[in-house]
Amino acid sequence: MGIYVCGVTPYSDTHIGHLVPAVFWDAIRKYLKYRGYEVRFIQNFTDVDDKIIARANQEGRNASEIAERYVADYLTVLGMMGVEPADRYVKVTQEMEEIIRVIEGLVRKGYAYQAGGDVFYAVEKFPGYGKLSGRTPEELEAGARVEVSPLKRNPLDFALWKGAKPGEPAWDSPWGKGRPGWHIECSAMSLKYLGSRFDMHGGGLDLIFPHHENEIAQSEAYTGEPFARYWVHTGLVTVDGEKMSKSLGNSLAARELIRQWGPEVLKFFLLTNHYRSAFNFSVAELENASRGLARLVRVVEAVQALVDHQVEPARQEVEPAHQVEPAHQGVPGDTGGAGAVAAAGAVGTTEMADLTDLANPADLDNALAEAENEFRAAMDDDFNTALAIASLHDLAREVNRFINAPSFRLTAEVQTRLRKVLRLFGELAGKDGILGILPREAPAGSRDEALVEGLMELILDARRSAKQAKDWSTADRIRDTLKKLGVAVEDTPQGARWRRT
């Protein structure tokens, strides 16, 4: 499966708008791989451009220095976000031959003409012009607000090659020194690396016109074949309800947001929307996202703690004699299924609610299968990550019911099942999973972390003693003080657990 996504024009710090396609395409790629597709993912850098040149002149540097700096910034930020690098990043400056070849081809076929040192694409020669953005050349002309170059035969024509101006980087070409126009690089590079008809082409919604429209015109005219099969356009970012744009100066720096909220919350916030929707950033919404994500993180942590908890090999399973237990409980290999439900009735319940209290392993298995199916169905339907996350919440509820049920007993067999829960959460949402919204476990190697672990163990041990002596005030004081320090203590049947808040 070939995918080409328009990356960035590297001339300023990476902002949140850059992260939208990055995050969604990361999830899409990973999902497609999970589904067994072989994915070839190409992303470009338009590293020659008016804005880069302007910035370079402003700083008294080479355009290439500027481009390199911001390419590096972009890639670093993607790394911070846990986005897998593209299979190949392509750059305009490294594909001049190919770009010139395509322009030559367009000239030869009559789709482009030379005017002075420039080469323009002749829009009226391409009958389908406007088909992506749903516009006709007439409409476009009527609405044109830009000053038209006198060299153009038609106001809608756009530059394939721009003759060199003083102080600008330039390359040799059949039309003299110059550089490529915006648009042509994506045609040239996608065709070169993915062939004439690849599967998906992505980019921001704002690129539909003119960028992608022009890509289609160039590519289809050049190859005589249809271009990309599917267009996947990601939505744009607003900040407190206002469009975020360079010209308004309200761009949100990606690094700052990552520092404030962490990559997972940012991803979660984005992925709880459909990729095509507008993403409105505000503190309230990020807080909302943060809390929603916490629910998922908590259940995974709880399961992890249960899996890590030492269980005595076999004995423990039959131990609680004072409890009314289904006779077969804990028999290895028994799924519990109908028998457990029947036994619940036998317990002599007065309330229906008791049925739901049963920690029924079969229910857990069903929930796992269902969650994975729903997740797939959601992603299969136009990569509906919002629905996919809902399936994770459904699973979280089932898992919580299971592990918090009064009849829950932690046995080796139950741990095996719980490991499956962890595996699925990891695969679908883990750091290296499809959505990448669950944080990686704290790096165990760090010295501070080891110290904190040790101290917490000591403190919680002291509290356990206090509780055993029914010294509630001491136990509560420890818990309250820790809470003030940002550590939440929760008592569970397997002992106290703690987490940072």
Added chain:
RNA sequence: GGCGGCAUAGCCAAGAGGUAAGGCAGAGGUCUGCAAAACCUCUAUACCCCAGUUCGAAUCUGGGUGCCGCCUCCA
């Protein structure tokens, strides 16, 4: 001015002809030494408004209103 998109509970957000997912916040309950976490129950009998098509519309059509975007660099 031309073109396009969107409008679903207090908030966020799926759903795109068959009777409204999920999360956050809120209320009540269960569990707990008390909490926390979790679970259960409740929280949209006008899905912006008005007409229409249909046995049936949040979903389709027409007309409004409001917001946003594109037409100029942007992801």
